[in-house]
Ligand SMILES: Nc1ncnc2c1ncn2[C@@H]1O[C@H](COP(=O)(O)OP(=O)(O)OP(=O)(O)O)[C@@H](O)[C@H]1O
């Protein structure tokens with residue numbers, strides 16, 4: 001049915017053409033690097049002096065020492081004291097403060113009694129990356145206060161367990177989209193962007209250059225031509241994902257917790273899915289401009305409805321429904337689970353089946369849409 | 376009758392309601408070279424595209440190499456070499472890579488050997504690693520020719536293969552065509568060159584979608600019943616002006632100082648020209664009607680309809 005020699009010949013042709021297409025090559029390398037650096041560093045900034053207010057229900061040497069330690073850490077700028085929970089909430093909601101720090105009644109007494117009370121820190125996590133640095137510093141702040149204040153007769157308190165702690169309550173974005181979370185999304189975006197765009201041009205370019213007539217007059221089957229067209233970009237897709245994972249690991253210290261094999265399988269499926277989608281576009285588009293427009297039409301919903309920008313389960317039901325018709329949704333779930341939570345294949349299997357179904361369906365539609373003639 | 380390599384009847388195609396090919400019959404016996412003539416936009420390219428399965432015909436039936444050209448296009452493609460009117464090889468591949476690609480797509484064995492042989496035949500061994508896009512127009516044509524006979528097809532469909540090719544290369548190309556046709560290759564070649572048309576075993580003439588004439592060059596000329604006179608001398612061009620618009624005159628053409636005048640009614644034409652010629656002191660004699668005269672005659676007649 002299919003000839004290996006022919007498919008090899010078709011793949012070789014595409015590789016050679018790609019090799020000579022400088023602008024495209026530059027784009028393939030630059031897109032993941034630039035995107036990651038942009039996102040990575042934009043979110044990596046470690047903002048200081050974030051506005052905070054304090055609800056001080058227990059005014060003692062210890063609580064004052066904690067407050068001044070918070071200020072000394074340079075992460076917190078204590079704007080002042082508020083006196084009710086409602087006032088604190090309002091300041092948080094209006095964005096006047098990013099933190100409200102509450103010391104409960106009898107805090108110091110509880111510390112002395114060894115009851116290990118906690119300081120409640122409510123954080124505005126809608127911008128999770130900016131508060132994450134401050135929250136990360138809390139542990140150190142607690143230790144420095146303990147070392148400084150609990151001396152002499154109180155020293156035993158620190159021996160058994162921490163005499164007090166901070167309880168962090170994230171508001172507005174409990175899932176905490178941090179830069180950890182941005183990496184899987186970034187891989188997905190870069191793969192869609194290059195995958196769909198590149199292959200969307202595949203046939204339109206042949207058509208515009210007049211070489212399509214020649215290709216069609218040869219005994220190459222539609223499936224063989226398709227394989228030839230998308231094969232090089234599967235390698236490209238893996239290369240780009242590799243670049244992102246590598247930079248994420250070595251610039252931002254974001255490791256892949258789960259299995260590399262499961263990740264690779266998800267990549268393969270998702271890359272193929274995008275390439276097929278692009279190829280489908282190129283069978284339908286009359287020229288490259290049209291192909292570009294159609295690609296953007298694919299790109300936008302992937303940005304909006306898949307949990308890349310907004311948390312998936314925070315979207316209205318109809319949007320979730322639309323989102324579940326987009327491959328990126330499933331890819332994101334797999335990669336987030338595997339990279340960040342160390343999930344195994346069994347945990348994410350349903351998403352794999354969805355991606356596989358997309359690949360099969362798009363292939364079928366493409367083969368139906370492919371025109372073997374010029375009319 | 377000989378076995379036909381191409382045998383189609385009633386071939387028709389219209390684009391957006393405009394009929395471009397109107398119920399054409401073409402029968403090309405095996406091993407023959409058929410010329411395909413017609414003015415620009417007459418439907419030559421469209422016909423050839425339908426024959427090799429690149430366009431779906433609106434009507435018509437028939438066979439190529441014994442296979443139904445409507446349903447077995449994929450099989451037919453393996454045995455047909457099609458050279459497009461516009462250069463359609465990959466300009467960002469080298470000459471060698473283009474040939475290799477063709478060889479692979481046609482699943483040929485001994486790819487590199489055949490490619491080297493084709494390069495040698497072209498005389499392009501030294502430039503084999505140059506991008507095809509960097510070739511001059513004539514060389515592109517020659518590369519395309521070499522590429523479309525690489526897989527040793529049984530039918531060659533050539534759409535103006537020698538446009539822009541120099542005379543020597545053109546002669547070599549025709550020598551090659553004769554050699555291949557002797558070995559059994561069937562050729563359908565569209566051309567606007569009369570000398571090439573005269574080299575064909577037979578020609579098919581279409582104008583604006585209609586088949587106007589077919590047969591050997593002599594037959595096609597004879598069928599016009601044109602008589603042609605040559606007026607020779609200094610002021611032949613003046614005579615032409617005087618004859619302009621006269622219904623007895625079908626075509627006029629200047630060849631250097633000579634004027635050729637053709638018309639279907641020889642006697643009437645002679646009566647018309649003789650006084651003009653003697654008045655200006657010019658010679659007047661009857662000459663054989665050329666294919667070009669016939670070509671223009673057919674074209675004008677097709678326009679009238
Ligand atoms: N894809 C198409 N869509 C619409 N009209 C077309 C298409 N292809 C060809 N035509 C029209 O069909 C007619 C015949 O075109 P065709 O290319 O077959 O002529 P041709 O005989 O090859 O001309 P030439 O000698 O200039 O190459 C022309 O009027 C052309 O405009």
Ligand SMILES: [Mg+2]
Nearest residue numbers: 419420460534
């Ligand atoms: Mg043409």
